[in-house]
Amino acid sequence: MRNFMALVHNEWLKMSKKRSFFIPYAIIAVVAVGLAWALKHWGGEMLGTASDYTIMMAGTTGFGQFTAMLAVIFTAGLVASEHGMGTIKFLLIRGQSRAKILASKYVAALLFALSLIVWLNVVCFAAGAVWFSTDLPSGALRDILITAGSSLVFSIVYMTLGFMMGVLTRSTGAAMGIGMAAIVLSGITIPKNFYKFILFPNANLSVYNHGGQPPLPGMTLPFSIAVLAVYIVLFLGASFVTFKRRDIA
Amino acid sequence: MNHPNDILGDDAVLSLRGVSKKIGGKKIVDQLSFDVHEGEVVGLLGPNGAGKTTTIRMIAGLIQMSEGDVFVRGSSIRHEWKKAIRHIGAIIENPEFYPYMTGYDNLKQYQRMNEWISNDRIDEVVRLVGLEQAMKKKVKAYSLGMRQRLGIAQALLHQPSVLILDEPTNGLDPAGIREMRDYLKTIAREEGISILVSSHLLLEMEQLCSRVVVIQDGKLVTVRSIGENHAPSNEEKNFVRVMFRVGRLEEAKNVLDSQERAEIVQVAEEQSELLVALRYKDIPDIVAALGAARIPIYQVTEIKQSLEDEFLKWTGGNRIA
Numbered sequence: 001m002r003n004f005m006a007l008v009h010n011e012w013l014k015m016s017k018k019r020s021f022f023i024p025y026a027i028i029a030v031v032a033v034g035l036a037w038a039l040k041h042w043g044g045e046m047l048g049t050a051s052d053y054t055i056m057m058a059g060t061t062g063f064g065q066f067t068a069m070l071a072v073i074f075t076a077g078l079v080a081s082e083h084g085m086g087t088i089k090f091l092l093i094r095g096q097s098r099a100k101i102l103a104s105k106y107v108a109a110l111l112f113a114l115s116l117i118v119w120l121n122v123v124c125f126a127a128g129a130v131w132f133s134t135d136l137p138s139g140a141l142r143d144i145l146i147t148a149g150s151s152l153v154f155s156i157v158y159m160t161l162g163f164m165m166g167v168l169t170r171s172t173g174a175a176m177g178i179g180m181a182a183i184v185l186s187g188i189t190i191p192k193n194f195y196k197f198i199l200f201p202n203a204n205l206s207v208y209n210h211g212g213q214p215p216l217p218g219m220t221l222p223f224s225i226a227v228l229a230v231y232i233v234l235f236l237g238a239s240f241v242t243f244k245r246r247d248i249a
Numbered sequence: 250m251n252h253p254n255d256i257l258g259d260d261a262v263l264s265l266r267g268v269s270k271k272i273g274g275k276k277i278v279d280q281l282s283f284d285v286h287e288g289e290v291v292g293l294l295g296p297n298g299a300g301k302t303t304t305i306r307m308i309a310g311l312i313q314m315s316e317g318d319v320f321v322r323g324s325s326i327r328h329e330w331k332k333a334i335r336h337i338g339a340i341i342e343n344p345e346f347y348p349y350m351t352g353y354d355n356l357k358q359y360q361r362m363n364e365w366i367s368n369d370r371i372d373e374v375v376r377l378v379g380l381e382q383a384m385k386k387k388v389k390a391y392s393l394g395m396r397q398r399l400g401i402a403q404a405l406l407h408q409p410s411v412l413i414l415d416e417p418t419n420g421l422d423p424a425g426i427r428e429m430r431d432y433l434k435t436i437a438r439e440e441g442i443s444i445l446v447s448s449h450l451l452l453e454m455e456q457l458c459s460r461v462v463v464i465q466d467g468k469l470v471t472v473r474s475i476g477e478n479h480a481p482s483n484e485e486k487n488f489v490r491v492m493f494r495v496g497r498l499e500e501a502k503n504v505l506d507s508q509e510r511a512e513i514v515q516v517a518e519e520q521s522e523l524l525v526a527l528r529y530k531d532i533p534d535i536v537a538a539l540g541a542a543r544i545p546i547y548q549v550t551e552i553k554q555s556l557e558d559e560f561l562k563w564t565g566g567n568r569i570a
Contacts, residue, residue, distance in 0.1 A: 006361040007361070013350075013354070085345050089342070090346075090359065090403060094407075095330075095335050095362070245313075247313060
Protein backbone atom coordinates (compact mmCIF):
# COMPACT_ATOMS: atom_id res chain seq x y z
CA MET A 1 0.00 0.00 0.00
CA ARG A 2 2.82 2.36 0.91
CA ASN A 3 4.25 1.38 -2.39
CA PHE A 4 1.04 2.26 -4.22
CA MET A 5 0.90 5.66 -2.53
CA ALA A 6 4.43 6.28 -3.78
CA LEU A 7 3.21 5.62 -7.32
CA VAL A 8 0.29 8.02 -6.84
CA HIS A 9 2.76 10.56 -5.46
CA ASN A 10 4.82 10.13 -8.65
CA GLU A 11 1.80 10.70 -10.84
CA TRP A 12 0.77 13.74 -8.85
CA LEU A 13 4.26 15.21 -9.27
CA LYS A 14 4.14 14.56 -13.00
CA MET A 15 1.03 16.73 -13.15
CA SER A 16 1.95 19.35 -10.59
CA LYS A 17 5.52 19.99 -11.76
CA LYS A 18 4.18 21.24 -15.06
CA ARG A 19 4.17 24.98 -15.34
CA SER A 20 0.56 24.90 -16.55
CA PHE A 21 -0.63 23.16 -13.39
CA PHE A 22 -1.94 26.29 -11.69
CA ILE A 23 -4.01 27.35 -14.73
CA PRO A 24 -7.26 25.44 -13.97
CA TYR A 25 -7.19 26.67 -10.36
CA ALA A 26 -6.54 30.23 -11.57
CA ILE A 27 -9.38 30.10 -14.11
CA ILE A 28 -11.79 28.85 -11.46
CA ALA A 29 -10.71 31.54 -9.01
CA VAL A 30 -10.93 34.38 -11.55
CA VAL A 31 -14.39 33.34 -12.77
CA ALA A 32 -15.75 32.68 -9.27
CA VAL A 33 -14.55 36.02 -7.91
CA GLY A 34 -15.38 37.98 -11.07
CA LEU A 35 -18.91 36.64 -11.31
CA ALA A 36 -19.61 37.26 -7.63
CA TRP A 37 -18.49 40.87 -8.07
CA ALA A 38 -20.58 41.26 -11.24
CA LEU A 39 -23.68 39.81 -9.61
CA LYS A 40 -23.33 42.08 -6.62
CA HIS A 41 -23.06 45.19 -8.80
CA TRP A 42 -25.55 44.39 -11.56
CA GLY A 43 -27.58 41.47 -10.32
CA GLY A 44 -29.64 43.40 -7.84
CA GLU A 45 -31.04 41.28 -5.05
CA MET A 46 -30.86 38.02 -7.04
CA LEU A 47 -28.68 36.29 -4.51
CA GLY A 48 -28.86 36.60 -0.78
CA THR A 49 -26.19 34.41 0.69
CA ALA A 50 -22.76 32.96 -0.03
CA SER A 51 -24.28 29.49 0.02
CA ASP A 52 -26.77 30.46 -2.73
CA TYR A 53 -23.89 31.68 -4.84
CA THR A 54 -21.85 28.53 -4.20
CA ILE A 55 -24.76 26.24 -5.10
CA MET A 56 -25.46 28.20 -8.27
CA MET A 57 -21.83 28.23 -9.38
CA ALA A 58 -20.64 24.78 -8.42
CA GLY A 59 -23.59 22.87 -9.84
CA THR A 60 -23.35 20.81 -13.01
CA THR A 61 -25.55 23.30 -14.84
CA GLY A 62 -23.26 26.13 -13.82
CA PHE A 63 -19.53 26.27 -13.60
CA GLY A 64 -19.33 22.66 -12.47
CA GLN A 65 -19.61 21.58 -16.08
CA PHE A 66 -16.67 23.77 -17.01
CA THR A 67 -14.71 22.31 -14.12
CA ALA A 68 -15.38 18.86 -15.55
CA MET A 69 -13.88 20.07 -18.83
CA LEU A 70 -10.79 21.31 -17.00
CA ALA A 71 -10.48 17.93 -15.31
CA VAL A 72 -10.70 16.17 -18.68
CA ILE A 73 -8.19 18.51 -20.29
CA PHE A 74 -5.57 18.14 -17.59
CA THR A 75 -5.87 14.39 -17.12
CA ALA A 76 -6.23 13.38 -20.78
CA GLY A 77 -2.46 13.20 -21.17
CA LEU A 78 -1.76 11.05 -18.12
CA VAL A 79 -1.30 7.88 -20.16
CA ALA A 80 -1.06 9.26 -23.69
CA SER A 81 1.80 11.64 -22.94
CA GLU A 82 3.90 8.82 -21.50
CA HIS A 83 3.62 7.17 -24.89
CA GLY A 84 4.14 10.48 -26.66
CA MET A 85 7.27 11.38 -24.72
CA GLY A 86 8.57 7.82 -24.71
CA THR A 87 8.84 7.79 -20.92
CA ILE A 88 6.53 4.77 -20.85
CA LYS A 89 9.56 2.56 -21.55
CA PHE A 90 11.27 3.50 -18.27
CA LEU A 91 7.99 3.47 -16.38
CA LEU A 92 7.09 -0.12 -17.24
CA ILE A 93 10.44 -1.78 -16.51
CA ARG A 94 10.60 -0.94 -12.82
CA GLY A 95 9.03 -4.07 -11.42
CA GLN A 96 5.67 -2.43 -10.75
CA SER A 97 2.83 -4.19 -12.51
CA ARG A 98 1.10 -2.38 -15.32
CA ALA A 99 -2.24 -2.63 -13.53
CA LYS A 100 -0.76 -0.89 -10.50
CA ILE A 101 0.76 1.85 -12.60
CA LEU A 102 -2.48 2.50 -14.45
CA ALA A 103 -4.41 2.42 -11.16
CA SER A 104 -2.04 4.98 -9.67
CA LYS A 105 -2.64 7.24 -12.65
CA TYR A 106 -6.39 6.92 -12.26
CA VAL A 107 -6.21 7.65 -8.54
CA ALA A 108 -4.10 10.74 -9.26
CA ALA A 109 -6.73 11.83 -11.79
CA LEU A 110 -9.48 11.34 -9.18
CA LEU A 111 -7.53 13.39 -6.68
CA PHE A 112 -7.09 16.13 -9.25
CA ALA A 113 -10.83 16.24 -10.02
CA LEU A 114 -11.59 16.27 -6.31
CA SER A 115 -9.16 19.11 -5.73
CA LEU A 116 -10.78 21.16 -8.50
CA ILE A 117 -14.27 20.69 -7.07
CA VAL A 118 -13.13 21.48 -3.54
CA TRP A 119 -11.29 24.55 -4.78
CA LEU A 120 -14.33 25.65 -6.80
CA ASN A 121 -16.56 25.43 -3.73
CA VAL A 122 -14.09 27.09 -1.40
CA VAL A 123 -13.41 30.01 -3.76
CA CYS A 124 -17.10 30.46 -4.53
CA PHE A 125 -18.05 30.49 -0.88
CA ALA A 126 -15.21 32.86 -0.02
CA ALA A 127 -16.09 35.23 -2.86
CA GLY A 128 -19.76 34.98 -1.91
CA ALA A 129 -18.92 35.71 1.70
CA VAL A 130 -17.23 38.97 0.66
CA TRP A 131 -20.20 40.39 -1.24
CA PHE A 132 -23.20 38.50 0.08
CA SER A 133 -24.47 37.44 3.45
CA THR A 134 -22.62 34.68 5.26
CA ASP A 135 -25.80 33.31 6.80
CA LEU A 136 -26.24 29.56 6.40
CA PRO A 137 -29.95 28.89 5.92
CA SER A 138 -31.03 25.47 7.17
CA GLY A 139 -30.25 22.77 4.64
CA ALA A 140 -27.81 24.99 2.77
CA LEU A 141 -24.80 22.94 3.78
CA ARG A 142 -26.54 19.79 2.64
CA ASP A 143 -27.35 21.39 -0.71
CA ILE A 144 -23.77 22.54 -1.13
CA LEU A 145 -22.50 19.03 -0.50
CA ILE A 146 -25.05 17.52 -2.89
CA THR A 147 -24.22 19.92 -5.72
CA ALA A 148 -20.50 19.48 -5.13
CA GLY A 149 -20.97 15.72 -5.03
CA SER A 150 -22.92 15.59 -8.27
CA SER A 151 -20.37 17.88 -9.95
CA LEU A 152 -17.64 15.53 -8.79
CA VAL A 153 -19.51 12.50 -10.16
CA PHE A 154 -20.10 14.38 -13.42
CA SER A 155 -16.38 15.20 -13.68
CA ILE A 156 -15.31 11.67 -12.82
CA VAL A 157 -17.61 10.09 -15.42
CA TYR A 158 -16.23 12.16 -18.28
CA MET A 159 -12.71 12.07 -16.96
CA THR A 160 -12.90 8.27 -16.96
CA LEU A 161 -14.10 8.37 -20.55
CA GLY A 162 -11.18 10.63 -21.46
CA PHE A 163 -8.82 8.40 -19.48
CA MET A 164 -9.96 5.36 -21.44
CA MET A 165 -9.60 7.19 -24.75
CA GLY A 166 -6.08 8.17 -23.72
CA VAL A 167 -5.21 4.52 -23.10
CA LEU A 168 -6.89 3.27 -26.28
CA THR A 169 -5.66 5.92 -28.71
CA ARG A 170 -2.38 6.86 -27.02
CA SER A 171 -3.17 10.39 -28.17
CA THR A 172 -3.69 13.26 -25.75
CA GLY A 173 -5.58 15.23 -28.38
CA ALA A 174 -8.04 12.46 -29.11
CA ALA A 175 -8.66 11.82 -25.41
CA MET A 176 -9.23 15.50 -24.74
CA GLY A 177 -11.43 16.00 -27.80
CA ILE A 178 -13.65 13.01 -27.14
CA GLY A 179 -13.98 13.83 -23.43
CA MET A 180 -14.94 17.44 -24.19
CA ALA A 181 -17.33 16.46 -26.99
CA ALA A 182 -19.06 14.06 -24.61
CA ILE A 183 -19.53 16.83 -22.04
CA VAL A 184 -21.06 19.10 -24.68
CA LEU A 185 -23.29 16.28 -25.94
CA SER A 186 -24.47 15.53 -22.42
CA GLY A 187 -26.77 18.54 -22.65
CA ILE A 188 -28.79 16.97 -25.45
CA THR A 189 -31.65 14.63 -24.57
CA ILE A 190 -33.24 12.35 -27.15
CA PRO A 191 -36.81 11.64 -25.98
CA LYS A 192 -36.70 7.91 -26.62
CA ASN A 193 -36.84 5.13 -24.07
CA PHE A 194 -33.47 3.57 -25.05
CA TYR A 195 -31.73 6.87 -24.36
CA LYS A 196 -32.06 6.48 -20.63
CA PHE A 197 -29.49 3.68 -20.80
CA ILE A 198 -27.01 6.03 -22.47
CA LEU A 199 -24.38 7.73 -20.33
CA PHE A 200 -25.34 11.35 -21.05
CA PRO A 201 -28.74 11.85 -19.39
CA ASN A 202 -27.55 9.98 -16.29
CA ALA A 203 -24.34 11.89 -15.68
CA ASN A 204 -25.97 14.81 -13.89
CA LEU A 205 -27.26 13.44 -10.59
CA SER A 206 -28.23 16.86 -9.25
CA VAL A 207 -31.54 16.70 -11.17
CA TYR A 208 -32.85 14.38 -8.48
CA ASN A 209 -32.26 16.88 -5.69
CA HIS A 210 -35.41 18.39 -4.17
CA GLY A 211 -37.58 15.93 -6.09
CA GLY A 212 -36.55 17.38 -9.45
CA GLN A 213 -37.71 15.99 -12.79
CA PRO A 214 -35.43 13.38 -14.41
CA PRO A 215 -34.50 14.02 -18.08
CA LEU A 216 -36.56 10.99 -19.18
CA PRO A 217 -39.55 9.36 -17.53
CA GLY A 218 -38.78 6.25 -15.53
CA MET A 219 -35.33 7.36 -14.43
CA THR A 220 -34.54 7.41 -10.71
CA LEU A 221 -31.44 8.21 -8.67
CA PRO A 222 -30.53 4.54 -8.04
CA PHE A 223 -31.11 3.82 -11.73
CA SER A 224 -28.75 6.57 -12.81
CA ILE A 225 -26.12 5.57 -10.28
CA ALA A 226 -26.30 1.98 -11.54
CA VAL A 227 -25.99 3.09 -15.18
CA LEU A 228 -23.00 5.32 -14.35
CA ALA A 229 -21.35 2.52 -12.38
CA VAL A 230 -21.72 0.14 -15.32
CA TYR A 231 -20.20 2.68 -17.71
CA ILE A 232 -17.30 3.47 -15.39
CA VAL A 233 -16.57 -0.23 -14.92
CA LEU A 234 -16.67 -0.70 -18.70
CA PHE A 235 -14.35 2.27 -19.33
CA LEU A 236 -11.88 1.14 -16.70
CA GLY A 237 -12.11 -2.49 -17.81
CA ALA A 238 -11.28 -1.54 -21.38
CA SER A 239 -8.43 0.67 -20.15
CA PHE A 240 -6.84 -1.95 -17.92
CA VAL A 241 -7.18 -4.82 -20.39
CA THR A 242 -5.67 -2.74 -23.18
CA PHE A 243 -2.90 -1.29 -21.07
CA LYS A 244 -1.88 -4.64 -19.64
CA ARG A 245 -1.71 -6.41 -22.98
CA ARG A 246 -0.18 -3.69 -25.09
CA ASP A 247 3.18 -4.18 -26.74
CA ILE A 248 5.27 -1.09 -26.19
CA ALA A 249 6.83 -0.73 -29.61
CA MET B 250 20.04 -24.50 -28.33
CA ASN B 251 16.38 -24.87 -29.09
CA HIS B 252 15.17 -26.63 -26.01
CA PRO B 253 13.22 -24.14 -23.96
CA ASN B 254 13.59 -26.28 -20.87
CA ASP B 255 17.34 -26.50 -21.02
CA ILE B 256 19.03 -26.40 -17.67
CA LEU B 257 20.47 -22.94 -17.47
CA GLY B 258 24.16 -22.36 -17.68
CA ASP B 259 25.38 -21.78 -14.13
CA ASP B 260 26.93 -18.40 -14.71
CA ALA B 261 24.44 -17.12 -17.28
CA VAL B 262 22.97 -13.86 -16.02
CA LEU B 263 20.65 -13.58 -18.97
CA SER B 264 19.43 -16.48 -21.11
CA LEU B 265 17.17 -16.42 -24.11
CA ARG B 266 15.53 -19.74 -24.93
CA GLY B 267 13.73 -20.16 -28.23
CA VAL B 268 12.35 -16.63 -28.10
CA SER B 269 9.97 -15.83 -30.96
CA LYS B 270 7.71 -12.94 -31.82
CA LYS B 271 5.00 -13.31 -34.39
CA ILE B 272 3.10 -10.30 -35.66
CA GLY B 273 0.33 -11.06 -38.10
CA GLY B 274 1.76 -14.44 -39.09
CA LYS B 275 5.18 -12.93 -39.77
CA LYS B 276 8.01 -13.98 -37.51
CA ILE B 277 9.88 -10.85 -36.46
CA VAL B 278 12.07 -12.85 -34.10
CA ASP B 279 12.45 -16.56 -34.72
CA GLN B 280 13.66 -19.10 -32.14
CA LEU B 281 16.41 -16.93 -30.72
CA SER B 282 18.60 -18.47 -28.02
CA PHE B 283 21.77 -17.12 -26.48
CA ASP B 284 23.31 -16.39 -23.06
CA VAL B 285 25.01 -13.45 -21.47
CA HIS B 286 27.43 -14.45 -18.73
CA GLU B 287 28.61 -12.74 -15.58
CA GLY B 288 30.59 -9.57 -16.30
CA GLU B 289 30.42 -10.02 -20.05
CA VAL B 290 29.75 -7.31 -22.64
CA VAL B 291 27.78 -8.87 -25.48
CA GLY B 292 26.77 -7.14 -28.69
CA LEU B 293 23.51 -7.90 -30.45
CA LEU B 294 24.36 -7.18 -34.02
CA GLY B 295 22.26 -7.13 -37.12
CA PRO B 296 21.18 -4.98 -40.04
CA ASN B 297 18.21 -2.66 -39.70
CA GLY B 298 15.00 -4.63 -39.32
CA ALA B 299 16.74 -7.76 -38.09
CA GLY B 300 14.70 -7.81 -34.90
CA LYS B 301 17.20 -6.31 -32.45
CA THR B 302 14.84 -3.80 -30.89
CA THR B 303 12.01 -6.33 -30.67
CA THR B 304 14.36 -8.77 -28.93
CA ILE B 305 15.53 -6.13 -26.45
CA ARG B 306 11.95 -5.11 -25.70
CA MET B 307 10.93 -8.71 -25.15
CA ILE B 308 13.77 -9.15 -22.67
CA ALA B 309 12.50 -6.13 -20.73
CA GLY B 310 8.91 -7.37 -20.89
CA LEU B 311 7.71 -4.39 -22.92
CA ILE B 312 6.64 -6.72 -25.72
CA GLN B 313 5.10 -10.11 -25.10
CA MET B 314 6.87 -13.14 -26.50
CA SER B 315 4.91 -15.44 -28.78
CA GLU B 316 7.10 -18.39 -27.87
CA GLY B 317 10.07 -19.18 -25.68
CA ASP B 318 11.22 -17.42 -22.56
CA VAL B 319 13.91 -15.18 -21.16
CA PHE B 320 15.58 -15.96 -17.84
CA VAL B 321 17.30 -13.33 -15.76
CA ARG B 322 19.32 -14.86 -12.94
CA GLY B 323 17.12 -17.91 -13.35
CA SER B 324 13.80 -16.06 -13.10
CA SER B 325 11.45 -16.20 -16.04
CA ILE B 326 10.36 -12.92 -17.60
CA ARG B 327 7.07 -14.52 -18.54
CA HIS B 328 6.14 -16.07 -15.22
CA GLU B 329 8.13 -14.20 -12.57
CA TRP B 330 8.46 -10.85 -14.27
CA LYS B 331 8.80 -8.87 -11.04
CA LYS B 332 11.64 -11.05 -9.81
CA ALA B 333 13.35 -11.10 -13.18
CA ILE B 334 13.05 -7.41 -14.06
CA ARG B 335 14.61 -6.44 -10.74
CA HIS B 336 17.96 -7.54 -12.19
CA ILE B 337 17.57 -5.61 -15.42
CA GLY B 338 18.50 -2.03 -16.10
CA ALA B 339 17.66 -0.79 -19.56
CA ILE B 340 17.83 2.07 -21.96
CA ILE B 341 15.61 1.43 -24.91
CA GLU B 342 16.32 3.69 -27.86
CA ASN B 343 16.86 7.25 -26.75
CA PRO B 344 16.46 7.78 -23.04
CA GLU B 345 13.31 9.86 -22.54
CA PHE B 346 12.65 11.78 -19.35
CA TYR B 347 10.04 14.22 -18.12
CA PRO B 348 11.49 17.36 -19.69
CA TYR B 349 9.83 19.80 -17.30
CA MET B 350 11.41 18.13 -14.27
CA THR B 351 14.99 18.38 -13.11
CA GLY B 352 17.39 15.48 -13.53
CA TYR B 353 17.14 14.85 -9.81
CA ASP B 354 13.34 14.84 -9.81
CA ASN B 355 13.39 12.35 -12.67
CA LEU B 356 15.65 9.99 -10.74
CA LYS B 357 13.46 10.45 -7.64
CA GLN B 358 10.53 9.17 -9.71
CA TYR B 359 12.33 5.88 -10.23
CA GLN B 360 13.54 5.76 -6.64
CA ARG B 361 9.93 5.82 -5.43
CA MET B 362 9.17 2.81 -7.59
CA ASN B 363 11.76 0.59 -5.88
CA GLU B 364 11.83 1.25 -2.17
CA TRP B 365 15.30 -0.23 -1.63
CA ILE B 366 16.98 2.59 -3.55
CA SER B 367 18.52 5.01 -1.06
CA ASN B 368 19.33 8.67 -1.54
CA ASP B 369 22.98 7.74 -1.29
CA ARG B 370 22.54 5.41 -4.25
CA ILE B 371 21.19 8.31 -6.32
CA ASP B 372 24.25 10.39 -5.43
CA GLU B 373 26.48 7.44 -6.24
CA VAL B 374 25.15 6.83 -9.76
CA VAL B 375 25.06 10.57 -10.46
CA ARG B 376 28.73 10.74 -9.55
CA LEU B 377 29.48 7.69 -11.67
CA VAL B 378 28.07 9.33 -14.80
CA GLY B 379 29.45 12.75 -13.88
CA LEU B 380 26.19 14.68 -13.80
CA GLU B 381 26.58 16.30 -10.34
CA GLN B 382 26.47 19.79 -11.80
CA ALA B 383 23.36 19.16 -13.90
CA MET B 384 21.07 17.55 -11.34
CA LYS B 385 19.22 20.78 -10.54
CA LYS B 386 18.69 21.64 -14.21
CA LYS B 387 15.56 20.71 -16.05
CA VAL B 388 16.02 17.83 -18.45
CA LYS B 389 14.80 19.90 -21.39
CA ALA B 390 18.02 21.90 -21.05
CA TYR B 391 20.14 18.73 -21.35
CA SER B 392 22.14 17.83 -24.44
CA LEU B 393 21.63 14.40 -25.96
CA GLY B 394 24.89 13.26 -24.40
CA MET B 395 23.73 14.38 -20.96
CA ARG B 396 20.43 12.62 -21.42
CA GLN B 397 22.30 9.47 -22.35
CA ARG B 398 24.25 9.75 -19.12
CA LEU B 399 21.09 10.33 -17.12
CA GLY B 400 19.74 7.27 -18.93
CA ILE B 401 22.67 5.22 -17.64
CA ALA B 402 22.14 6.61 -14.14
CA GLN B 403 18.47 5.65 -14.32
CA ALA B 404 19.37 2.14 -15.49
CA LEU B 405 21.88 1.60 -12.68
CA LEU B 406 19.77 3.01 -9.87
CA HIS B 407 18.33 -0.27 -8.64
CA GLN B 408 21.65 -2.14 -8.87
CA PRO B 409 20.80 -4.52 -11.69
CA SER B 410 22.93 -7.50 -12.72
CA VAL B 411 22.57 -6.86 -16.41
CA LEU B 412 22.29 -3.69 -18.42
CA ILE B 413 20.37 -3.80 -21.68
CA LEU B 414 21.00 -1.02 -24.14
CA ASP B 415 19.27 -0.54 -27.45
CA GLU B 416 21.32 1.46 -29.94
CA PRO B 417 22.88 3.59 -27.20
CA THR B 418 25.04 5.60 -29.55
CA ASN B 419 22.26 6.55 -31.95
CA GLY B 420 22.41 10.23 -32.73
CA LEU B 421 25.56 10.88 -30.73
CA ASP B 422 28.54 12.65 -32.26
CA PRO B 423 31.91 10.88 -32.34
CA ALA B 424 32.95 12.41 -29.03
CA GLY B 425 29.65 11.35 -27.48
CA ILE B 426 30.02 7.82 -28.83
CA ARG B 427 33.46 7.55 -27.35
CA GLU B 428 32.25 8.92 -24.03
CA MET B 429 29.39 6.44 -23.99
CA ARG B 430 31.77 3.59 -24.68
CA ASP B 431 34.08 4.68 -21.88
CA TYR B 432 31.17 4.89 -19.45
CA LEU B 433 29.96 1.44 -20.35
CA LYS B 434 33.42 -0.02 -19.89
CA THR B 435 33.76 1.75 -16.55
CA ILE B 436 30.40 0.44 -15.41
CA ALA B 437 31.12 -3.11 -16.47
CA ARG B 438 34.32 -2.91 -14.45
CA GLU B 439 33.22 -0.93 -11.39
CA GLU B 440 29.73 -2.28 -10.92
CA GLY B 441 30.56 -5.76 -12.22
CA ILE B 442 27.55 -5.67 -14.48
CA SER B 443 26.94 -7.72 -17.61
CA ILE B 444 25.93 -5.67 -20.62
CA LEU B 445 23.88 -6.57 -23.66
CA VAL B 446 24.04 -3.85 -26.26
CA SER B 447 22.34 -3.80 -29.64
CA SER B 448 23.73 -1.90 -32.56
CA HIS B 449 24.29 -1.96 -36.26
CA LEU B 450 27.58 -0.11 -35.85
CA LEU B 451 30.24 -2.74 -36.24
CA LEU B 452 33.24 -0.74 -35.23
CA GLU B 453 31.47 0.17 -32.00
CA MET B 454 30.76 -3.44 -31.25
CA GLU B 455 34.32 -4.43 -32.02
CA GLN B 456 35.65 -1.90 -29.53
CA LEU B 457 33.13 -2.52 -26.78
CA CYS B 458 32.13 -6.15 -26.77
CA SER B 459 33.86 -9.38 -25.93
CA ARG B 460 31.31 -11.36 -27.90
CA VAL B 461 28.76 -10.60 -30.60
CA VAL B 462 25.50 -12.33 -31.37
CA VAL B 463 24.61 -11.74 -35.00
CA ILE B 464 20.99 -11.92 -36.05
CA GLN B 465 19.26 -11.43 -39.36
CA ASP B 466 15.58 -11.66 -40.21
CA GLY B 467 15.00 -12.52 -36.58
CA LYS B 468 17.20 -15.60 -36.73
CA LEU B 469 20.49 -16.29 -35.06
CA VAL B 470 23.27 -16.18 -37.65
CA THR B 471 26.35 -16.68 -35.54
CA VAL B 472 27.88 -16.05 -32.13
CA ARG B 473 31.48 -14.89 -32.22
CA SER B 474 34.04 -13.95 -29.66
CA ILE B 475 35.65 -10.73 -30.77
CA GLY B 476 39.00 -12.05 -29.58
CA GLU B 477 38.97 -14.70 -32.31
CA ASN B 478 39.14 -12.08 -35.00
CA HIS B 479 42.38 -10.80 -33.59
CA ALA B 480 44.03 -14.20 -33.33
CA PRO B 481 47.74 -13.90 -34.08
CA SER B 482 48.12 -14.20 -37.84
CA ASN B 483 51.87 -14.51 -37.81
CA GLU B 484 51.85 -18.25 -37.49
CA GLU B 485 53.90 -19.63 -40.32
CA LYS B 486 51.26 -21.84 -41.84
CA ASN B 487 48.50 -19.25 -41.79
CA PHE B 488 47.13 -17.79 -44.95
CA VAL B 489 47.12 -14.03 -45.04
CA ARG B 490 45.98 -11.44 -47.50
CA VAL B 491 48.62 -8.93 -48.46
CA MET B 492 48.22 -5.82 -50.52
CA PHE B 493 51.17 -4.88 -52.74
CA ARG B 494 51.35 -1.38 -54.15
CA VAL B 495 53.72 -1.57 -57.06
CA GLY B 496 54.92 0.23 -60.16
CA ARG B 497 54.38 -1.53 -63.53
CA LEU B 498 51.24 -3.40 -62.55
CA GLU B 499 51.12 -5.71 -65.59
CA GLU B 500 54.61 -7.01 -65.05
CA ALA B 501 53.95 -7.54 -61.36
CA LYS B 502 50.86 -9.56 -62.26
CA ASN B 503 52.91 -11.76 -64.54
CA VAL B 504 55.50 -12.37 -61.84
CA LEU B 505 52.84 -13.30 -59.27
CA ASP B 506 50.95 -15.48 -61.72
CA SER B 507 54.11 -17.51 -62.23
CA GLN B 508 54.40 -18.06 -58.48
CA GLU B 509 52.52 -21.11 -57.33
CA ARG B 510 52.47 -20.07 -53.72
CA ALA B 511 50.61 -16.79 -54.28
CA GLU B 512 47.21 -16.11 -55.69
CA ILE B 513 45.97 -12.76 -56.91
CA VAL B 514 42.63 -12.11 -55.27
CA GLN B 515 41.94 -8.66 -56.58
CA VAL B 516 43.50 -6.10 -58.90
CA ALA B 517 42.97 -2.41 -58.34
CA GLU B 518 44.22 -0.77 -61.53
CA GLU B 519 43.76 2.81 -60.42
CA GLN B 520 45.67 2.50 -57.17
CA SER B 521 48.13 0.14 -58.87
CA GLU B 522 47.50 -2.40 -56.13
CA LEU B 523 47.34 -6.16 -56.05
CA LEU B 524 45.62 -8.10 -53.30
CA VAL B 525 47.36 -11.40 -52.90
CA ALA B 526 46.50 -14.45 -50.83
CA LEU B 527 49.51 -16.39 -49.62
CA ARG B 528 51.07 -18.09 -46.63
CA TYR B 529 52.69 -15.84 -44.10
CA LYS B 530 56.03 -17.60 -44.41
CA ASP B 531 56.12 -17.05 -48.18
CA ILE B 532 55.90 -13.26 -48.00
CA PRO B 533 59.70 -12.69 -48.16
CA ASP B 534 60.06 -14.99 -51.18
CA ILE B 535 57.31 -13.22 -53.10
CA VAL B 536 58.79 -9.83 -52.29
CA ALA B 537 62.17 -11.15 -53.43
CA ALA B 538 60.67 -12.46 -56.68
CA LEU B 539 59.12 -9.05 -57.40
CA GLY B 540 62.43 -7.43 -56.52
CA ALA B 541 64.32 -9.79 -58.82
CA ALA B 542 62.08 -8.66 -61.68
CA ARG B 543 63.07 -5.08 -60.73
CA ILE B 544 59.46 -4.13 -60.05
CA PRO B 545 59.23 -1.08 -57.76
CA ILE B 546 57.43 -1.94 -54.49
CA TYR B 547 55.97 1.04 -52.64
CA GLN B 548 53.92 -0.64 -50.00
CA VAL B 549 53.29 -4.10 -48.56
CA THR B 550 50.35 -4.28 -46.16
CA GLU B 551 48.57 -7.16 -44.56
CA ILE B 552 44.82 -6.75 -44.95
CA LYS B 553 43.02 -8.09 -41.94
CA GLN B 554 39.50 -9.14 -42.35
CA SER B 555 37.51 -6.75 -40.20
CA LEU B 556 34.34 -7.53 -38.32
CA GLU B 557 32.62 -5.49 -40.97
CA ASP B 558 33.72 -7.85 -43.74
CA GLU B 559 32.65 -10.81 -41.71
CA PHE B 560 29.38 -9.17 -40.85
CA LEU B 561 28.61 -8.58 -44.50
CA LYS B 562 29.55 -12.16 -45.23
CA TRP B 563 27.25 -13.46 -42.49
CA THR B 564 24.34 -11.28 -43.39
CA GLY B 565 24.56 -11.73 -47.12
CA GLY B 566 26.58 -8.72 -48.15
CA ASN B 567 25.14 -5.64 -49.71
CA ARG B 568 21.52 -6.66 -49.52
CA ILE B 569 19.65 -3.59 -48.38
CA ALA B 570 17.57 -4.45 -45.36
